[in-house]
Amino acid sequence: MERSEVRSLYLLAAFLVCAYALPFFVGFFTGNVRVDEQWLAYLVAVILGGVMQGGIYAMFAVGLTLIFGVMRIINAAHGEMVMMGAYFTWVAFFYLGVDPLLALVLTLPLAFVFGVAVQKLLLNAAVGAPELTGLLITFGLGLVMIHTAEWMFTTDFRTIPYAPGTVQITSTITVGQNRVISFAMAVVISVTVYLFLKLSRLGKAVRATALNAEVAMVCGINVRRVYLITTGLAAALAAAGGALVSIQFGFNPETGIVYTLQAFAIIILGGRGHYVGALIGAVMLAVLENLVSLMVPNGTAMVELAAYGMMIFVLLIRPGGLMGVKDA
Amino acid sequence: MKRAEHLRNLAFLGACAVALALLPHGLSLYLRSFVLFTMMYVVLALAWNIISGFTGYTSFGHVAFYGIGAYACAILVTDYGWHWIATLGAGAAVAAVVGVAIGYPVLRLKGPYFAIAMLGAAEGTRVVATVWDSLTHGGLGISMPSAETSMETYYAMLVLMVLTIVVAYWIGHSRFGVRLNAIREDEVAAEALGVNATLYKLVAFVLSAVFPAVAGGIQAYKVLYIDPPSVFFVQITIAMALMSMLGGKGTVIGPIVGAVLLYTTQELTWVNFPTAHLIAYGLFIVLVARFMPRGLMGLAIDQGWVRKGMVH
Numbered sequence: 084m085e086r087s088e089v090r091s092l093y094l095l096a097a098f099l100v101c102a103y104a105l106p107f108f109v110g111f112f113t114g115n116v117r118v119d120e121q122w123l124a125y126l127v128a129v130i131l132g133g134v135m136q137g138g139i140y141a142m143f144a145v146g147l148t149l150i151f152g153v154m155r156i157i158n159a160a161h162g163e164m165v166m167m168g169a170y171f172t173w174v175a176f177f178y179l180g181v182d183p184l185l186a187l188v189l190t191l192p193l194a195f196v197f198g199v200a201v202q203k204l205l206l207n208a209a210v211g212a213p214e215l216t217g218l219l220i221t222f223g224l225g226l227v228m229i230h231t232a233e234w235m236f237t238t239d240f241r242t243i244p245y246a247p248g249t250v251q252i253t254s255t256i257t258v259g260q261n262r263v264i265s266f267a268m269a270v271v272i273s274v275t276v277y278l279f280l281k282l283s284r285l286g287k288a289v290r291a292t293a294l295n296a297e298v299a300m301v302c303g304i305n306v307r308r309v310y311l312i313t314t315g316l317a318a319a320l321a322a323a324g325g326a327l328v329s330i331q332f333g334f335n336p337e338t339g340i341v342y343t344l345q346a347f348a349i350i351i352l353g354g355r356g357h358y359v360g361a362l363i364g365a366v367m368l369a370v371l372e373n374l375v376s377l378m379v380p381n382g383t384a385m386v387e388l389a390a391y392g393m394m395i396f397v398l399l400i401r402p403g404g405l406m407g408v409k410d411a
Numbered sequence: 412m413k414r415a416e417h418l419r420n421l422a423f424l425g426a427c428a429v430a431l432a433l434l435p436h437g438l439s440l441y442l443r444s445f446v447l448f449t450m451m452y453v454v455l456a457l458a459w460n461i462i463s464g465f466t467g468y469t470s471f472g473h474v475a476f477y478g479i480g481a482y483a484c485a486i487l488v489t490d491y492g493w494h495w496i497a498t499l500g501a502g503a504a505v506a507a508v509v510g511v512a513i514g515y516p517v518l519r520l521k522g523p524y525f526a527i528a529m530l531g532a533a534e535g536t537r538v539v540a541t542v543w544d545s546l547t548h549g550g551l552g553i554s555m556p557s558a559e560t561s562m563e564t565y566y567a568m569l570v571l572m573v574l575t576i577v578v579a580y581w582i583g584h585s586r587f588g589v590r591l592n593a594i595r596e597d598e599v600a601a602e603a604l605g606v607n608a609t610l611y612k613l614v615a616f617v618l619s620a621v622f623p624a625v626a627g628g629i630q631a632y633k634v635l636y637i638d639p640p641s642v643f644f645v646q647i648t649i650a651m652a653l654m655s656m657l658g659g660k661g662t663v664i665g666p667i668v669g670a671v672l673l674y675t676t677q678e679l680t681w682v683n684f685p686t687a688h689l690i691a692y693g694l695f696i697v698l699v700a701r702f703m704p705r706g707l708m709g710l711a712i713d714q715g716w717v718r719k720g721m722v723h
Binding site: 151155157205208209212213214215216218219220222223224225226227228229230231234340344347348351381384385387388390391392394395398399402 | 463467469471516517519520522523524526527528530531532534535538539541542645646649652653656660686689690692693694695696697698699700701702704
């Protein structure tokens with residue numbers, strides 16, 4: 084590694100230490116931190132909850148990082164794809180009576196086809212164009228999705244009551260059953276996709292295209308097809324994230340933008356286009372957010388600030404993120 | 412371009428300004444505010460175009476400055492009893508300071524990273540406006556003492572629009588503008604030829620931050636109520652970008668044409684199709700970006716309707 088590379092990594096590490104220490108400081112001064120056994124157990128439960136929430140964030144982020152890595156397009160409609168997945172699952176549960184996790188068998192192919200269609204009709208034109216083209220196309224698409232969902236489902240918050248029990252980890256620490264189930268699901272999906280990218284021919288083609296599309300083309304890879312697969316896969320992953328959201332949190336058509344920005348923050352932190360970086364970044368952001376909402380007053384608004392602040396500082400300190408991705 | 416041509420363009424602008432100045436007396440209150448908001452979007456699109464069209468740094472968070480201007484006006488009028496015209500200057504000053512503070516670090520980023528960072532900065536500003544209760548009254552928003560203001564705000568917006576057009580026109584025809592274009596086309600080469608890219612980018616960024624702030628201030632005094640979601644609304648940034656793109660970004664006349672066209676269409680569809688208009692608007696964004704990334708001016712140049720130099 085070059086010296087500047089090493090220095091920026093140290094700087095980033097220092098920044099992250101400060102970022103995680105900050106909620107504790109604020110909490111200490113506002114009296115939200117107590118040092119007794121009960122509170123510490125609570126803290127551990129919150130951190131554990133953060134790690135589990137990170138699994139869901141990973142589902143949002145890996146799709147975004149795939150699209151960005153392969154095509155250099157920022158998908159501003161990514162959160163809306165998550166929202167779409169959540170509504171698919173909701174419809175399957177309430178109208179068809181299908182179990183939310185079983186519904187994935189149905190919703191993932193649907194989302195994949197949607198992603199392929201989006202790529203074919205819209206995004207192919209944005210590959211290699213100035214960033215504004217892709218941003219505006221996907222933002223407009225997101226707007227259409229939001230308002231179609233509002234028109235079909237109204238703006239009421241929805242959620243799916245699923246596995247309401249808790250899991251006892253130690254005598255004082257408990258975690259919601261639905262959280263454990265969705266974390267397990269997220270791990271299974273992300274490992275599967277990782278193996279697909281690492282081992283299968285198609286996955287290798289995707290990675291080759293991300294490294295250098297022109298050289299990949301010369302080597303006989305059908306780059307257009309790789310683009311289709313990438314966006315389809317990203318949409319399917321977003322829909323999987325949406326399914327996991329729907330069994331834990333309330334959602335409505337307008338929650339998408341928050342997911343998009345969180346996913347941005349994650350892929351910047353992890354190193355954009357880097358699969359494993361996105362997984363690590365997702366867990367780190369989720370833990371930080373949970374710490375903030377536990378200890379900082381005005382928590383819900385401050386949680387958002389955590390994501391944006393993280394994104395901007397990482398861009399400034401080390402644009403390549405944790406993994407030190409270099410510009411292609 | 413020849414001196415005579417500049418004079419002709421200025422005379423045309425002057426004639427338009429006089430016509431717009433005489434206009435409001437014959438208009439209903441609704442049409443008057445419609446013209447006012449059209450002028451506001453001309454200002455916003457032109458200002459966005461300075462950094463994103465001329466200089467090529469796509470900002471996806473310019474609404475931050477608009478919101479800052481709106482908040483400066485609302486806070487100073489309600490809590491400190493300033494005259495509203497004076498608050499516009501204060502808003503512009505705050506926006507310039509924030510512009511330097513955000514621009515200096517963030518302008519080091521390029522392309523998509525700059526766009527994302529600006530989006531984050533704008534959303535962050537919104538959160539700060541929501542959380543900083545003691546200054547901004549938090550999520551409740553600020554109601555200002557009511558006054559019959561439609562004439563005053565109309566003329567203020569008119570003056571601001573003329574000023575913005577003159578500045579944009581000057582940039583489009585000066586060495587400064589040529590340097591910005593050079594940065595857009597190839598920053599490294601521009602620096603090698605002696606253009607102080609860091610400085611020029613920052614100046615362009617601050618210029619493009621000041622005008623939306625003043626527009627936001629006037630808008631706040633026109634509407635008399637602001638809250639964080641309404642003045643830090645992401646779609647205002649999108650509108651700036653879309654209007655510039657529709658007309659032709661990187662030109663002076665493009666954003667003006669785009670703003671007038673788009674705002675008029677939006678108002679008409681909103682009045683006639685209140686439920687479907689947002690879906691239609693989304694589709695419209697997609698179609699413009701997909702099929703017309705160079706905008707109407709690009710189309711006009713391609714078709715040979717206008718000379719390339721004319722649209723600058």
